Amino acid sequence: MAEALIMMKDIRKVYYPDIVAINSATFSLFEGEIHAIAGENGAGKTTLMKILFGLEKADKGEVLFRGEKVFFHSPSDAMRKGIGMVHQHFMLLENMTVADNVVLGMEPKRKGLYDYKRACEITKDLGERFDMAIDPEIKISQLAVGLKQKVEIIKVLAREARIIILDEPTAVLTPQETKELFHQLKLLKKDNFTIIIITHKLREIKEICDRVTIMKSGNIEGTYDVDKISVEEISKKMVGYDFVVTEDKETLKPGEVILEVKNLSYERDGKKRLDDISFKIREKQILGVVGVEGNGQLELSGVLNGVIRNYEGDISLDGLSLKNKSILEIRDRGISYIPEDRMVDGANLIGNIYESAIVLKSRDKDYRKGKFLKKKKLSEFTDVLIDSYGVKCNNKYDQVKSLSGGNIQKIVSAREIVEARRILIANQPTRGIDIGAVMTLHEKLKELQSNNLGILLISSDLKEIYDLTESVIVLYEGKIVARIKNIKDVSEEQLGRYMLGIEVQEDMEASL
């Protein structure tokens, strides 16, 4: 066996004061491979990579780089050795151009001043070399998620990284974007770059990785050659139990119409974000909304939950209009909402779990006496939420910030699902969370469905759509381009064509 490029030995990391993130991990990386790190949320994948990248310091253990002991005190140390990292949450300056971001901190100079032209050239060259054509002069805030990720990768390449760590790169991408990303990764591999991908999507591991290291609750379960291990085995090692990849969904007969959206249009900055949208959600129905990110999903959920109020058209719940109602009034009528951005809209990161969990219940008359909160009852409620959704934490007074993304999502979803009475709007409810948690959440959604609720599921995970929904609408540039009565009749490729606007369904049925 060739000498490992990087060897991490007996790494241990305990977060202050006593949360064990990594118990003991030994990890090796060979030059020129694509190496997957798989594991559930909170297994320690990201922490391990942060240690490698110098963002965190290990409490124990050592890192060998080409057999030589190294200490990374900060990311700049790691970068000097050619290690770069693309974070799950992008770290870009939204108000600056692509070129500005790419050269940030290493700006090319001419006569002592920032040479913007040169920066554009650098960006363009790198982009062309790896098939990532991107206009260097566009502002980051105008880019879609997939493109932002490309900027991050170019940024890392501009710093002459030879080892690139990608933290859940496909969590935010559409199937097409994912394909593109994999193509670029393969190009990079051909140029003898070494790539580490943190992921829990088994299909992707199979598709492009050479080796996979599986982590489970702070320990390394093992490192395997991808072609010598099956998907089932990986998932078993990750979760610790077998799980069935596909499951028959029981068909429930939809009941009466709960929510009706009629000729909904919404315009912002002179552009139609939503264009003449009409649909109905019935009892016991999960309506799927698919589309490439940024084609009106955010606006649609904004209109439905009351954040956006200056729209045209009408929305009615149980026959009563929701027009010009505030967020609180809409919630009181029985609509619950799982926001897409759980870090900002879903939870209070600087507060504790308890505070984020009780935000809806605290208004409930049973949980307060006049203006005073019934703390005991609310505490019990929080404990039940934590238990039934398997949130990984010490107790309910942990800071939300100290939890992993998946666990935060569990808290947010749990809170909203418990509170839903008529309609649940779920915007990317399972993005970035592990298989075990996805299963729990899907169970809970199905439970809601059989309890006569209607669910609007906005998701970019097509597997989730196929697993849960029957009828689906496809959004493209704010318009409905396809209404699908039974998703089973439509192939993933066909769906992709609708999503990309290549094709519009011909005889769109008037209503669902």
Added chain:
Amino acid sequence: MKIRERLMSYFKNRSFSFQRFFFESLKTLMAVLIAYLIAIIIIVFVSDNPSESIYWFIVGPFSNLMEFGELIKKAVPLMFAGIAACVIVKANQFNLFTEGAFYVGGLVAALIAIYIKLPAFLAVIAALVGGGLVATIFGYIPAKLKSSLNVNEFVSSIMLNFVALWIGVFLISNVVIDDASGDTATGIIPEISKLKVFITGTNITYGLLIVIGIIILVKIFFSKTLPGYEIKMTGDNQHFAKFSGINVERRVVMAQVLGIFIAGVGGAAEILSNYHRFNWKTLPGFGFDGFMVTIIAKNKPLFVPLAALFIGYLRAGADLMAFNSDVAQEVVAIIQGVIILLIASERFFSSSFFKRLLDNYKERRNHKRMDVMKNE
């Protein structure tokens, strides 16, 4: 024994970590110590008789009961301003009208005391509450402008301070001026309306009890009531609050109004405790100090009195040093700045730095133990 167990389980449930508490306290303590070290160095440089200056600065406030009372007296308005700022900052707002509120509260309290004749107890209450309410009417303006029109409350409230100040100065120099005072000041505040001294031999008045009561109420408000909880959520993460159906605009206004009211009462209490006439012709500065106090207190209501006492101690020592030695008061202002800077820069001493110290210590201790065992 039982109490101890219950306490332990309480702390355990709150994930209260003694280790963390220890490090947090150590951090603050280190900042104070370093700041005092710098202070002593400065004094040594500027003073001809440094040992005496340092004595007055550090030990002076504790030298007798009267001086200690002076310390408390200085801390009371800081407590008022600190708890007022604390409420406002909890909602992540920076309404600096606490400053103007002190002025307005003081003026209105003096006017009510002078011109409205009421029986003893009522006279005091009317003056305090009246001062608070009139201040609140002013303070509502920037709060409402912020929530309705998104006008930056920081700027509008600073400007409003001057509006309030000059209205007040106009009143005391033209309308309610008492020529007998030989000053631009109101008439004499009747004894009946004043806050009495409650520890004889000092200047500590009932104002201290009032502010402690308010601090306890604020603590209960934030930890036990729905509006308090919602204000905290709004301040921590406005997006989260909005999406959860909390009426963010209302909570933002509420926090500012409450804070301004407390500051107004603080101004009233200050005038009714320590002045014979209302004669402020500049802003008193307490409102701004309040934000400093709450920063030192890490915006926790129960730490506000401690922070205020600390600043009070600093100032009492400074006054004594300026009076008894050759160090100018300005030097003290510099020292005070350094101390605040060190405490406020939270990351200056990161917790992990101390943690590593402790870990190293533990490791060495374990090694030593092992060595001992080997030798045995």
